[in-house]
Amino acid sequence: MSLSFDLNDLEVLTTNAKQIQDKLLEDILTLNxxxxxxxxxxxxxxxxELFKKNVPVVRHDDVKPYIERVANGEPSDVISGKPITQFLLSSGTSGGKPKIFPINNKYFEDMTFIYAQSSSIISKHxxxxxxxxxxxxxxxxAPSTTPSGLPVSSVTGSYLTGEYFRxxxxxxxxxxxxxxxxxxNKQAMYCHLLCGLVRRDEFVxxxxxFASTLIGAITVLETHWKELCSNIRSGHVSEWITDFACRDVVTNILGGPNLELADLIEEECREESWKGIITRLWPKTKFIQSVLTGQFAQYIPTLEFYSNKVPLxxxxxxxxxxxxxxxxxxLCKPQDVSYTxxxxxxxxxxxxxxxxxxxxxxxxxxVKIGCYYELLITNYFGLHRYxxxxxxxxxGFHNNAPQFRFAxxxxxxxxxxxxxxxxxxxxKALNHATxxxxxxDLILMxxxxxxxxxxxxxxYVFYWELKSNKVNGVVKLDxxxxxxxxxxxxxxxxxxxxEVRTKDKAIGALEIRVVKQGTFDSLMEFFISQGASASQYKTPMCINSSEALEVLENSVRARFFSDKLPPL
Structure with a gap:
């Protein structure tokens, strides 16, 4: 597959979707x-037809023994016709503990292709x-390793440490x-911001x-802007940045003292409200790109507040x-995103x-327009009807390829x-409530x-972490x-x-428990300590772990209950 891409490729792929899918299945089955x-x-x-008739639909538990055998050193042909060279680690926050999935370089060929495709589409608009x-x-x-010595890392981590990124x-x-x-990650986040501020005229x-990472970046900026300004004013990186390679390259980017830039950033950050802070500090910003579908839709209002509503x-x-x-x-509204x-x-x-x-x-x-489906995939690396x-x-459809909204x-x-x-x-309920x-003047973080x-x-209990939309503002709960x-x-x-809540009285009043600022950072640290991927962490929408609930419960500062039965 060519790793370059132009928009004609999109038309060819989507017009010939059936033929390409049939040929791809034939290739996968021939290989495996x-x-x-x-x-x-x-x-x-x-x-x-034999594939459709005989190969069962499976969950991860069904194929886990085969995956683990390869991870433990058995030959790849337990599950794959080509050598398995590494394993990807799921985020571990959607359905419990992280899972591992076998891959080889073809996964990153596909990723590079899709990135090129995305870039071409954005450039058109x-x-x-x-x-x-x-x-x-x-x-x-750094990736961990399986007992057989194969690397295990998140998608992002594997890509960044691999040859396609390098x-x-x-x-x-x-x-x-x-x-x-x-x-x-803490040093990296600080240095990302420092480089971005110094190079503010270079980027668009x-x-x-994930959108949660952008919210985290804004929080770090809000906490450290004075220190960042001091670094720019002096031309020196803070002493706590101890990674030598990172420190040296960022010092070079600073290029010595820049009083004018430090004053400009300080002036913006001292404003009472941080509404539009992204476009105020980085006025050439044309768009913000991140996953904003599914559980990340909760961050859309917050990003709109901080970005002055540039395209998300x-x-x-x-x-x-x-x-x-x-x-x-x-350029569609982020709430209306569909994927072809x-x-x-x-x-x-x-x-x-x-x-x-x-x-x-x-x-x-x-598939039929308007219908809901559960996805099954068959890939090159050992997952079949997964x-x-x-x-x-x-x-909808783009030519003959369907478009899907993540539900x-x-x-x-x-x-x-x-x-x-x-x-x-x-x-949907959360959007109405916020x-x-x-x-x-509060923002749900x-x-x-x-x-x-x-x-x-x-x-039902909802844990909310709130902050004021004013700099150094106090969270006052009305x-x-x-x-x-x-x-x-x-x-x-x-x-x-x-109906069950109102007629049967079989559900109690919904409760919101407001937690201290920083609680969701602590929750993230807990899940990472349990094996979740730091680079792919997603706050779970529903908590099932008693240990995770304890992290939240220890930080509750106020409780509120619905005072009326909902209308039917």
Missing amino acids: ANTEYLRQFLHGSSDK IDGVQEGKAMMFKFSR NRPSNHFTSPDEVTLCPD SVAAT ISMVYASSETIFGVNVNP FMPNMSYFEFQPADEGNKGEIVDLVD RMGDIVQVS RRKNLVLSVNVEATTEEDIL DHLKSS GFTSYADISNLPGH NKVMVECCRVIEESFNYIYR
């Missing part, structure tokens, strides 16, 4: 039919992008590689893999298992999500009775939830506003929740 895993179902055949750099907040750390044609980031590859976009773009839908597709309409699936990435199948996994499984080109747990809704993770639901409240339900925070059934009737937020969340939930 004699692996130990597939041979028991296909007996060496690469026939599509936004002028002048190619002439500028991006302030990119990416982080890496050998890219040019550096389009304001930070040099020494900063991106700094193993200490701000980017991070979600370009790529990807996972540790495979890459799915791209957003061909990057690329038929050359993996073989995709879809099972109707509302039929209890009993509906007919259909191919990529046979149930992703992602629920997507078909929103929710399948198992992320709250329930204390017969109701099932999905990720989609939670995010509108009511504006009157208190992080949230999670759980179903408390320790007493009857059980009830009881009336917070109770109203509780009420609005309940009113936004589905009919079954409202």
Whole structure:
């Protein structure tokens, strides 16, 4: 596959989606039919109909023993027709402990291809992008290894420490590689910001893999702006930046004292409100790029506040298992993002999500607009008809390739009775509730939830971390506003929740527990200590771990309950 890309490729791929998918499945089966895993179902055949009839739909637990055998040193042909060279680590926050997935360099060929595709699409919609750099907040750390010595790392970490990143044609980031590859994430974040401030006239976009990282960057800026200004004014990097490679390259970028720039930054940061701080400090910013779909939709209002509503773009839908597709309409509202699936990435199948996994499984080109499906993937590296747990809704087609809106993770639901409240339900309710925070000049910085059934009737608990939208502002909790937020969340939930809550009185009043600032950083540290990937961490939307709940409970500063039953 060519690693370059132009928009004609997009048209060819999406027009010939069925033919490309059929050929890709044939290639995968030809390559892998004699692996130990597939041979028991296909007996060496690469026939599509036999594949559909005999190969079972599986979850991670079903294939985990095969993956672990390769990780422990058995030959790759247990699951893969080509050598497995490393393992990707899932984030570990969607469904419990991190999982590992086998790959080789083809995964990064696909990633490089999709990045080129994304860049071409953005360039079509936004002028002048190619002439500028991006302030990119990416982080890496040394991979761990399997018992057989193969590296294990997150997608981001594997890419950053691999040849495709190292050998890219040019550096389009304001930070040099020494900063991106700094193993200490705190030092790296500070130096990303310092390089971005010094090179403020060179870049046109701000980017991070996940929106939560951008919120974290703003928090660090708010905490350290005086120190950053001092570094720029003196031309010296703070002494606590002890990574020598990082320190040397950033000192070179500083290039000596710059009083004028330090004064300019200080003037902006001293303002009472940080509304629009991104475009005030970096006026050439044309867009912000990050994942803003699914659980990251919660950060859209906060990023709009800090960015003066420059375009927020979600370009790529990807996972540790495979890459799915791209957003061909990057300037749409972030709440309306759909991804066009690329038929050359993996073989995709879809099972109707509302039929209890009993509906007919259909191919990529046979999905129906408006319907919800659970994703099944077959890739080159040993996953066959693998149930992703992602629920997507078909929103349209680009030529013959369907476009999907990410709806929710399948198992992320709250329930204390017969109701099932999905990720989609939670995010919709949250958007309605946070509108009511504006009157208190408060911003929601992080949230999670759980179903408390320790007493009857059980009830939903939401943990909120709030901050003032004024610099050094104190978080003042207005009881009336917070109770109203509780009420609005309940009113936004589905009919079954409202009926069970109102008629049957089988669900108690919804509760919001406000936690101290910094609590969600502590939650992140807890999950990382349990094996989650630092570079791919996502705050879980629903908490099931008693230890994680303890982290939250130790920081609760106030509790509020809905004071009315929701209308039916």
